[in-house]
Amino acid sequence: MAANTILLDFSVEPGAVKNDNQMQVVATNIENVLKDYLTSLKQVHGLPFQGGLLRLYTADPGVTVFIRVYANGLITINMEYFKGDKDNPLLTFELSKVLEQKLQVQLASFRSKMFPPIKRGGQLDVYLSSSDERLLEYDIDKVLFEEISPYQKVQIVHSKSLGNILVLDDLQNIGESDLIYTETLMARKIENYKDKEIVILGGGDGALLYELLKEKPKEVIMLEIDEVVMKACAKYMRSICGDVLDKYDGPNYKIIVGDCMKSLEEFMKEGRKFDYIFGDLTDVPISQKHSGQLWTFYQKVLQMCFKLLRHGGKFMTHVNGICSSESVDMFKSQLDNIEPPVKFTTSKAFVPSFMEDWIFCQVFFDENKKE
Amino acid sequence: MAANTILLDFSVEPGAVKNDNQMQVVATNIENVLKDYLTSLKQVHGLPFQGGLLRLYTADPGVTVFIRVYANGLITINMEYFKGDKDNPLLTFELSKVLEQKLQVQLASFRSKMFPPIKRGGQLDVYLSSSDERLLEYDIDKVLFEEISPYQKVQIVHSKSLGNILVLDDLQNIGESDLIYTETLMARKIENYKDKEIVILGGGDGALLYELLKEKPKEVIMLEIDEVVMKACAKYMRSICGDVLDKYDGPNYKIIVGDCMKSLEEFMKEGRKFDYIFGDLTDVPISQKHSGQLWTFYQKVLQMCFKLLRHGGKFMTHVNGICSSESVDMFKSQLDNIEPPVKFTTSKAFVPSFMEDWIFCQVFFDENKKE
Numbered sequence: 181m182a183a184n185t186i187l188l189d190f191s192v193e194p195g196a197v198k199n200d201n202q203m204q205v206v207a208t209n210i211e212n213v214l215k216d217y218l219t220s221l222k223q224v225h226g227l228p229f230q231g232g233l234l235r236l237y238t239a240d241p242g243v244t245v246f247i248r249v250y251a252n253g254l255i256t257i258n259m260e261y262f263k264g265d266k267d268n269p270l271l272t273f274e275l276s277k278v279l280e281q282k283l284q285v286q287l288a289s290f291r292s293k294m295f296p297p298i299k300r301g302g303q304l305d306v307y308l309s310s311s312d313e314r315l316l317e318y319d320i321d322k323v324l325f326e327e328i329s330p331y332q333k334v335q336i337v338h339s340k341s342l343g344n345i346l347v348l349d350d351l352q353n354i355g356e357s358d359l360i361y362t363e364t365l366m367a368r369k370i371e372n373y374k375d376k377e378i379v380i381l382g383g384g385d386g387a388l389l390y391e392l393l394k395e396k397p398k399e400v401i402m403l404e405i406d407e408v409v410m411k412a413c414a415k416y417m418r419s420i421c422g423d424v425l426d427k428y429d430g431p432n433y434k435i436i437v438g439d440c441m442k443s444l445e446e447f448m449k450e451g452r453k454f455d456y457i458f459g460d461l462t463d464v465p466i467s468q469k470h471s472g473q474l475w476t477f478y479q480k481v482l483q484m485c486f487k488l489l490r491h492g493g494k495f496m497t498h499v500n501g502i503c504s505s506e507s508v509d510m511f512k513s514q515l516d517n518i519e520p521p522v523k524f525t526t527s528k529a530f531v532p533s534f535m536e537d538w539i540f541c542q543v544f545f546d547e548n549k550k551e
Numbered sequence: 552m553a554a555n556t557i558l559l560d561f562s563v564e565p566g567a568v569k570n571d572n573q574m575q576v577v578a579t580n581i582e583n584v585l586k587d588y589l590t591s592l593k594q595v596h597g598l599p600f601q602g603g604l605l606r607l608y609t610a611d612p613g614v615t616v617f618i619r620v621y622a623n624g625l626i627t628i629n630m631e632y633f634k635g636d637k638d639n640p641l642l643t644f645e646l647s648k649v650l651e652q653k654l655q656v657q658l659a660s661f662r663s664k665m666f667p668p669i670k671r672g673g674q675l676d677v678y679l680s681s682s683d684e685r686l687l688e689y690d691i692d693k694v695l696f697e698e699i700s701p702y703q704k705v706q707i708v709h710s711k712s713l714g715n716i717l718v719l720d721d722l723q724n725i726g727e728s729d730l731i732y733t734e735t736l737m738a739r740k741i742e743n744y745k746d747k748e749i750v751i752l753g754g755g756d757g758a759l760l761y762e763l764l765k766e767k768p769k770e771v772i773m774l775e776i777d778e779v780v781m782k783a784c785a786k787y788m789r790s791i792c793g794d795v796l797d798k799y800d801g802p803n804y805k806i807i808v809g810d811c812m813k814s815l816e817e818f819m820k821e822g823r824k825f826d827y828i829f830g831d832l833t834d835v836p837i838s839q840k841h842s843g844q845l846w847t848f849y850q851k852v853l854q855m856c857f858k859l860l861r862h863g864g865k866f867m868t869h870v871n872g873i874c875s876s877e878s879v880d881m882f883k884s885q886l887d888n889i890e891p892p893v894k895f896t897t898s899k900a901f902v903p904s905f906m907e908d909w910i911f912c913q914v915f916f917d918e919n920k921k922e
Binding site for chain 2: 254307
């Protein structure tokens with residue numbers, strides 16, 4: 181049940197729309213073709229605009245059609261109607277292809293495009309974005325969990341092909357299809373976690389903790405602020421987190437619910453040292469979407485981590501989509517400000533539920549620059 | 552340079568729009584918020600429609616705003632303007648988030664959605680679809696090749712993150728990022744191609760031929776009808792096809808340009824037998840998009856292949872996206888009609904440039920049912 185917006189456009193030679201008369205003919209030609217599908221089509225408004233033309237139509241059942249002719253030869257047609265779950269679509273895929281072809285012939289158009297209907301206002305939002313704000317339609321068919329926590333909007337949705345996906349503030353976070361994400365974050369088979377002491381900043385989905393524990397570390401301490409995320413994942417993401425979120429401690433791990441900065445400060449006071457610290461915060465300020473304030477926080481966290489790492493220790497983190505190269509560069513430039521000096525390597529993996537390559541970074545002490 | 556269509560929608564309690572007066576207030580509230588961004592905003596039309604409301608506005612520079620209030624509480628706002636390459640966007644990402652929030656507060660809306668602007672009529676079409684007709688926006692920034700061959704529209708486009716992609720009739724065919732596609736099609740490390748005789752039906756991108764030749768087969772014969780595809784790939788897809796398309800024969804391979812049925816019939820007459828036949832036709836009738844005619848053709852090809860296969864031989868093919876389960880089932884049901892009886896296994900892989908899991912099928916003689 182959603183409003184369906186059908187977008188269709190054509191390009192014609194600018195010579196074919198060079199005066200009002202020609203543009204009226206073009207619009208009327210479109211109207212005549214559309215009448216085969218929308219018999220009650222009726223123009224309710226029309227006006228010249230910006231050297232082009234606008235026309236607004238209505239038709240049964242509750243359809244609006246907006247035609248805009250641009251002076252440069254582009255013609256856009258936007259149709260909209262409300263489709264109940266049991267209603268037949270206004271145009272099936274096959275019919276819409278026929279309509280597109282008919283109009284292309286009628287308009288002598290050299291280029292045309294018909295978009296799949298855009299579903300709006302339904303119970304399910306099937307549209308998410310890539311890291312560089314590209315529109316991606318998922319085959320999401322269920323919302324399994326939704327709650328506004330004190331920190332963020334927490335959702336677990338089901339995708340027919342990708343399985344369950346954790347979505348935080350409308351950003352894909354991790355999916356059941358994304359073992360590659362966790363394995364690339366931890367550089368499995370490259371790093372050796374046996375008997376190591378490890379801290380995870382964030383990691384509320386439990387996947388990193390679950391995979392690290394398989395490598396027999398001495399201890400993993402996970403610092404996650406949002407219990408809502410952990411409870412949701414413990415229930416709906418068990419294929420990626422197993423039972424590690426069922427209780428907050430185990431023989432070789434501990435989950436501390438709270439602000440990670442506070443715990444890091446306590447570790448400092450206690451003089452604790454670690455072999456690995458993971459940056460798996462749900463809200464890393466590397467996206468274009470985030471402000472300077474978060475960068476300052478992240479810088480502070482990073483600086484603290486390097487005080488807590490043993491000689492030879494590493495800070496491992498996800499960064500951003502490969503498409504957001506500016507924010508990846510911004511992350512790297514942050515590393516220049518760390519004391520003592522650090523070096524880094526990067527890795528990448530295509531993460532199915534993100535539908536893009538993701539960049540990961542492994543940061544370690546620069547021994548050459550050490551005094 | 553493209554028309555930008557900005558889609559934005561809000562849900563309010565139906566009680567808030569239960570008469571014309573309330574709906575007029577809602578629309579005017581939207582108008583007042585939009586005026587902060589579009590100072591010259593001017594209503595040019597308004598009418599009650601289907602228990603709801605329509606309003607059409609214009610504003611500088613060349614912007615149209617269409618507001619529709621549905622009786623059930625959904626409010627859609629569609630803005631459209633033409634953006635030249637050097638023009639600033641009407642709304643930056645940050646600004647559009649602020650606008651969404653302001654409107655959400657103003658309308659007391661419990662749900663809102665702002666889509667990334669949809670680019671229409673530009674030189675680049677960045678929108679492709681999944682196998683089940685979901686809208687996917689790619690980071691395509693260049694068209695490297697475009698030609699209408701006697702068989703199809705052949706394009707090679709460049710994606711910033713996925714590299715070059717072969718697009719046939721607006722369907723993603725294979726990308727430089729898709730070695731996994733070819734390796735799953737050929738079941739690398741499972742099948743042994745050493746000293747084998749192999750036929751490829753289609754395969755014009757050259758990737759399968761290139762990868763098979765690495766396995767030291769006795770001979771590979773590729774039957775491809777569209778030379779335009781091969782020439783384009785030889786130039787722009789060398790990372791996936793190497794030099795195999797530079798000439799049409801080599802020490803252990805041969806490319807026959809023409810209708811594969813004709814060649815298969817000749818092989819029959821010559822009494823030739825093969826160990827593997829690959830179905831890598833660019834146009835397999837397994838998509839919902841294709842008609843019954845193509846199914847008949849495919850059935851005929853499949854039947855012929857099983858006459859040409861040696862005892863123990865296999866027919867290996869790609870099928871469709873996992874999201875198109877109906878057409879995958881339709882393919883499987885076709886196998887019931889083959890004589891002698893056949894059995895099959897399937898495999899799948901997430902193909903980056905398709906942005907979905909793809910199904911592959913390995914068909915072989917059913918020895919149990921053999922007379």
